[in-house]
Amino acid sequence: MSPSNAPLNHLHTLSRNLQPASLFRIRSPTTARSTPLGPAFIHIPAAMSATIAIPKARKPMPSALTFNLEAKCSTTKARASTLHLPHGPVQLPIFMPVATQASLKGLTPEQLAETGCKLCLNNTYHLGLKPGQAVLDKVGGAHVFQGWNGNILTDSGGFQMVSLLKLAHVTEEGVRFLSPHDGTPMLLTPEHSISLQNSIGSDIIMQLDDVIATTSPDHARIKEAMERSVRWLDRCIDAHKYPEKQNLFCIIQGGLDLELRKECCKQMVERDTPGIAIGGLSGGEAKDEFCKVVNTCTGLLPERKPRYVMGVGYPEDLVVAVALGADMFDCVWPTRTARFGNAVTSVGTLNLRNASYANDFGPIEEGCQCICCRCKANGGLEITRAYIHHLAAKETVGAHLLTMHNVHYMLAMMSSLRQAIIEDRFPDFLRVFFLKMYGHSSNIPQWAITALRGVGVDLLAD
Incomplete structure (x- = not known):
């Protein structure tokens, strides 16, 4: 594959239609002028787009992380480790809350830190939309922009392109879609996704992958998406400007087909990225199928690299996936469900809007050490279920309090789980x-x- 000096005619047409304020216009690294296609746009000949490309001979990719494996369960595949990232160490297994637009809804950075969070997610698509790449470059990245001193992981933006936008269409070049603002035709390429994430300055960046629902009956399309994700990884690696500061993770695809997953694992491992994600799950597939995919993939991945299962947030899903050998997880569910008056607890999810909690003056969860549940003598707010019930239907502060509790619960659960692995009592x-x-x-x-x-x-x- 070689860079094309003359992109396809239909891309010239696309370029002319883009406006200066378009979401995915970026500055070329070699010039000050704007280009809608991103730096080093790659045209893949049709003959090559039907196969997985042989990995190019490259120097080993620099890594901005250190992965220390500290303990392994003697029964299951669970591991306890520490991931050293540019903004501090992170203990694994970990749940990562999702701060979509550089903010966890309703919480300040200080309140997020109070929950014990050391690594959160930002959304590349939304940050590319607003504040935009030029602002991120000017301010010095998302850490400075949002006042967050912890680590950040960004997704590639591809999932949002396909799931949120109408008429999104995936081609070998990238993801074509219509602007959510004015309907302008736009294009997100692997190169541009990486450029955006370089500007965001996240500690972990994700490749652009070809995302398709695991429930799709189109096996040929699932195979195409897996193979294209491998080819796009090669383009992401070539486009990544700061491997010594930001860690690029590959994403394993293949739907529920275990043979496709095995082939994708093989290809991705050969590319030797600092970390590896298992993508395309939590899309409506049966839980037993989810478990088979996770178990199969973790069995083929390097022991000394972090394993990230994307989009997983229910507590029971997390603990099972850890037993199957996974280390990292993210999901909007704990924060989203808080906005509906739901508290995540060790006995399940409690809907505190129910009338039964109107006179319940106990904490959200007995024994919880979050700032909401702790008594005032221990520096907490001593919030009761009755108070949340009172607020839930009327005041946004109820959602804010439950968000702090839910995030703390998820992180504390993972910390307890980690300690159980270290002490070899995980079963x-x-x-x-x-x-x-x-x-x-x-x-x-x-x-x-x-x-x-x-x-x-x-x-x-x-």
């Missing part, structure tokens, strides 16, 4: 977790029982 942790959440062994979902039996843990054993 017992799993049994206690599921019994407490579901009340009785007969209520535990079969998918979790089956998945954990596959790694040596019987949730139904006495």
Whole structure:
């Protein structure tokens, strides 16, 4: 593959239609003028776009992370490790809250830090839209822009292109879509996605991948998406300007087809990125299928690199995925559900809008050490369920308080899980977790029982 000095005619047409304020106009690294296609635009000949390209001979990619594996469960595939990133160490396994537009809805950076968060997500698509790349370059990146001293992971923007925008169309060049503002035709390429993330300055950046729902019946399209994701990774690697400061993670695709997943793992591992993500899940597939994919992929990935399962946020999904060998997770669910009056607790999700909580003067969760649940003598706010019930339907502060609680709960749960791995009592942790959440062994979902039996843990054993 070689850079094309003359992009396809239809791309010239696309370029002429783009306006100066368009979302995906970026400055070329070699000139001050604007280009809508991104630097080093690559045209892939049709003959090559039908296959996975052989990895180019490159120097080893510099890494801005250190991964220290500290403990392994003697029964399951669970691991405890520390990921050293440019903005500080992060203990794995970890749940990462999603601060979509450089803000966790309703929380200040200080309040987010109060939850114990060391690594959060920002959204490349939304930051490219607003404030835009020029502002991010001027201010010095998203850390400065949002006043956040912790680490940031950014997605590539591809998922939002396909899931949020009408008439999005994926081609070998990239993702074509219509501007959400004025309907202008636009194009996001792998090169441009990386350029945006370079401007954001995130500690972990994600490749642009070809995203397709796991529930799609079109096997040929799933195979195409997997192979294209590998080719796009090569373009992302070539476009990445700051590998010594930002860590590029590849994304494994292949739908629910385990053979495609195996082939994608092989190809991605050969590219030797600092970390590896398992993508395309949590899209409506059955939980047992989800578990098979995670288990298959983690079994083929390097032991000394972080493994990130994208879009996973339910507590029971997290603990099972950890048992299957995964390290990192993200999801909007804990924060989104807070805005509907729901508290995430060890006994399940509590809808505090229900009338039964109107006279419940206990904390959101007994024993929780978040700032909302702690008593005032210990520096907390001593918020009661009754108070949240009172606020939930009337005041946004109720959602803010529940957001702090929910994020803290998720992070504290992962910390407890990590300690159980270090002390080699993770199977017992799993049994206690599921019994407490579901009340009785007969209520535990079969998918979790089956998945954990596959790694040596019987949730139904006495």
